[in-house]
Amino acid sequence: MSEFMLETKNLGISFGGLKAVQDVNLKIKKNELYGLVGPNGAGKTTLFNMLTGVYQPTTGTFFLDGQELKGMSQEKINHKGIARTFQNIRLFNNMSVIRNVLVALHNQPEFKYSPFDGMLHTPKYFDVEIRMRDKAKELLDVFGLLDERNNLACNLSYGTQRKLEIARALATNPKLLLLDEPAAGMNPNETAELMEIIKKIRDDFDLTVLLIEHDMKFVSGLCDEVTVLNFGTTLAQGETKEALNNPEVIKAYIGG
Amino acid sequence: MSTIMDGLSLGAIYALIALGYTMVYGIAKMLNFAHGDIIMVGAYAILTTLELTGNPYIAIAVSIVICTVSGIVIERLAYKPLRGASPLAVLITAIGVSFLLQAIAQLIYGSKSQSISLPDFGKVVIGKYAINVSTIITLVVGGLIMAGLTLFVKKTNTGRAMQAVSEDRGAALLMGVNVNRIIMITFAIGSALAAFASLFYLMQIPSITPTLGSMPGIKAFTAAVIGGIGSIPGAMLGGVLLGLIEKICLSIPAISPYTTAIEFSLLIIILLVKPIGLLGKQIREKV
Numbered sequence: 435m436s437e438f439m440l441e442t443k444n445l446g447i448s449f450g451g452l453k454a455v456q457d458v459n460l461k462i463k464k465n466e467l468y469g470l471v472g473p474n475g476a477g478k479t480t481l482f483n484m485l486t487g488v489y490q491p492t493t494g495t496f497f498l499d500g501q502e503l504k505g506m507s508q509e510k511i512n513h514k515g516i517a518r519t520f521q522n523i524r525l526f527n528n529m530s531v532i533r534n535v536l537v538a539l540h541n542q543p544e545f546k547y548s549p550f551d552g553m554l555h556t557p558k559y560f561d562v563e564i565r566m567r568d569k570a571k572e573l574l575d576v577f578g579l580l581d582e583r584n585n586l587a588c589n590l591s592y593g594t595q596r597k598l599e600i601a602r603a604l605a606t607n608p609k610l611l612l613l614d615e616p617a618a619g620m621n622p623n624e625t626a627e628l629m630e631i632i633k634k635i636r637d638d639f640d641l642t643v644l645l646i647e648h649d650m651k652f653v654s655g656l657c658d659e660v661t662v663l664n665f666g667t668t669l670a671q672g673e674t675k676e677a678l679n680n681p682e683v684i685k686a687y688i689g690g
Numbered sequence: 691m692s693t694i695m696d697g698l699s700l701g702a703i704y705a706l707i708a709l710g711y712t713m714v715y716g717i718a719k720m721l722n723f724a725h726g727d728i729i730m731v732g733a734y735a736i737l738t739t740l741e742l743t744g745n746p747y748i749a750i751a752v753s754i755v756i757c758t759v760s761g762i763v764i765e766r767l768a769y770k771p772l773r774g775a776s777p778l779a780v781l782i783t784a785i786g787v788s789f790l791l792q793a794i795a796q797l798i799y800g801s802k803s804q805s806i807s808l809p810d811f812g813k814v815v816i817g818k819y820a821i822n823v824s825t826i827i828t829l830v831v832g833g834l835i836m837a838g839l840t841l842f843v844k845k846t847n848t849g850r851a852m853q854a855v856s857e858d859r860g861a862a863l864l865m866g867v868n869v870n871r872i873i874m875i876t877f878a879i880g881s882a883l884a885a886f887a888s889l890f891y892l893m894q895i896p897s898i899t900p901t902l903g904s905m906p907g908i909k910a911f912t913a914a915v916i917g918g919i920g921s922i923p924g925a926m927l928g929g930v931l932l933g934l935i936e937k938i939c940l941s942i943p944a945i946s947p948y949t950t951a952i953e954f955s956l957l958i959i960i961l962l963v964k965p966i967g968l969l970g971k972q973i974r975e976k977v
């Protein structure tokens with residue numbers, strides 16, 4: 435156990451000569467709702483990609499609950515407890531809603547069975563499958579998606595797809611949830627509802643949440659602390675109101 | 691009637707091979723042109739084990755194991771290092787692997803055709819038609835395997851993970867799916883199916899050469915494309931369709947010399963009319 439759920443030390447990455455992200459030091463406490471903001475191209479999603487193993491950082495390292503995860507493969511990092519959603523929704527479109535969640539559940543030790551059990555449909559197979567379905571339904575219910583469970587993911591509305599992505603990420607049983615612009619494309623009602631859901635899952639699932647968002651009302655209404663990135667470097671960091679009112683931050687956003 | 695039965699059983703053979711093509715394409719996003727040669731590997735495995743033990747059932751089991759293992763080994767050694775490389779590089783490698791397998795077989799067994807004697811099950815008479823028992827076995831076993839595979843993909847963890855990898859490999863990785871393991875399982879299943887196909891093929895044409903796999907391989911690939919590559923039911927449908935057409939054409943003396951031409955013309959026509967194949971998924975670009 436560590437004091438911080440996520441800690442990054444001088445984390446950075448360059449593509450050729452371009453330093454996309456440099457020297458990011460995050461310290462996110464357990465159960466915190468933490469915001470990552472900044473203008474377009476600031477390196478927010480790149481940072482997410484490093485934390486999930488899509489990119490390998492060129493400098494620095496990061497720790498989840500005290501354990502160093504740098505250099506691990508994407509699925510390994512997921513097993514260690516980091517799950518994410520995507521800025522451009524990436525659901526398994528031609529699969530049903532519940533199947534999207536079932537895929538994400540299948541790595542939990544409690545839901546493992548051998549391909550042999552699967553082929554022969556042994557009692558163990560049925561037992562696990564039933565428990566898995568119950569778990570998936572439970573997750574969908576949190577997001578009000580239970581009635582949609584047999585629809586194809588691609589037929590859901592945009593806001594609903596975003597919710598399903600969060601449900602799917604939760605199914606991998608993460609300690610840390612990374613949300614990449616969860617409120618993008620949502621109307622004000624949906625956004626308000628989403629804020630409640632994020633708070634609820636933080637409590638119910640004992641989560642720490644790191645989220646990227648452009649909607650400042652959303653960020654200030656939800657996040658305890660934020661980090662502001664600009665051109666890959668940290669512009670401001672700390673308590674949400676304070677950091678967002680920093681003159682440097684306002685300048686970066688509005689220009690001038 | 692017997693033509694239809696023959697066609698269906700040939701179709702089952704094509705379908706089993708086509709499944710290997712289509713699953714690997716759907717999940718690993720590559721055309722494994724060495725897949726046809728796995729049939730040849732299976733055939734020689736049956737031949738050698740039969741000579742050593744004299745027991746056809748052991749020979750079948752050994753052939754399935756050898757095909758599965760060679761499928762996995764080929765994937766590990768030849769294709770896995772190329773993950774993320776350009777599709778063309780992978781395609782050329784697959785063709786290289788195909789030639790390599792044929793050359794190895796030629797070194798070991800020579801290029802002359804060898805005949806194999808599998809037990810003859812004789813014929814049964816249904817009504818006024820005499821039908822080879824081997825045809826019926828092919829149909830029944832082939833059908834059972836395909837039903838089992840469909841169930842496996844639809845209903846199990848591994849099957850769901852396979853579908854997820856085929857939909858979006860990157861997202862599947864980030865949801866904790868072990869993509870390398872899934873691709874390995876796909877090659878293993880495809881190669882095991884090829885072993886069955888090779889057995890059924892030998893029951894119809896009991897002679898073996900190092901290039902035995904080429905023609906059924908290409909025909910099955912055609913079947914997979916006709917059905918819609920990447921689609922499992924499509925491969926089954928395409929295989930059965932192609933088998934039926936081949937046998938029907940062969941049974942009509944006037945057009946039998948043109949059978950192969952007709953089959954491949956069908957491919958061209960279908961690609962012109964419906965480029966995604968009969969059951970292929972329409973890929974829509976969202977604006």
